[in-house]
Amino acid sequence: MARFRSTGRLRLGTSVSTQINTRQYERGLRRWFGGMSDDVKRAVEATRIDVQNEARRRVPVKTGRLRSSIVSRAEGSGRSVGYVIGTNVVYAAAIEYGLDEFDIFPKKKKALYWPGAAHPVAKVHHPGIKAQPYLRPAIEMTEIFWRAHASQIGRR
Structure with a gap:
């Protein structure tokens, strides 16, 4: 059985990493079919693409x-291969996790003003942003995609 591990980081943009340990699965395949490591790597690659497309x-x-901006790349070598999926867009984390309400104050001036405003204001209240997860649900589907691709190993 393959083991799945996910880690999430919150920095500039958002990224999530998944590692698939295929060691046990590959041992069983080697017993039955011989050296299948290329097929296992192809199954991991197909899983990576499916998760990226699901996030998109x-x-x-x-x-x-x-x-x-949502991209992914393969990581690891040997029998421990995986992928990282993420984005470098600054507001990605705000969409994924949401934002609490907050006030916006001027940095250099005494008031805020923008075209169309009735008058300058000392602050603007932002109501926040409701979380709209897209990366985490996609990563949670890793096992489903993996099982679908792994079931095809040896049938090509």
């Missing part, structure tokens, strides 16, 4: 910038 499918779209 789930992300809320306003301009498409966040969706198009």
Whole structure:
């Protein structure tokens, strides 16, 4: 049975990492079919693409910038291969985890003003942003995608 491990980081943008330990699964395959490590790597690669596409499918779209910035890459070597999926868009974490309400104050001036405002104001209240998870639910589907691709190993 393959083991799954996920880690989440919250920095500039958002990324989630998943590691699939295929050691036990591959041992069983080697017993039955011989050296299948290339097939296992292809199954991990297909799983990575499916998870990336699932995150892109789930992300809320306003301009498409966040969706198009979601990328993934393979990591690891030998019998411990995995992938990282994420984005470098600054507001990605706010969409994934949401934001509490907050007040916006001027940094250099005494008041805030923008075109269309009736008058300058000392502060603006931001109501916050409701969380709209897209990376975490996609990562949670790793096992489903893995099982689908792993079941095809040796059938090609």
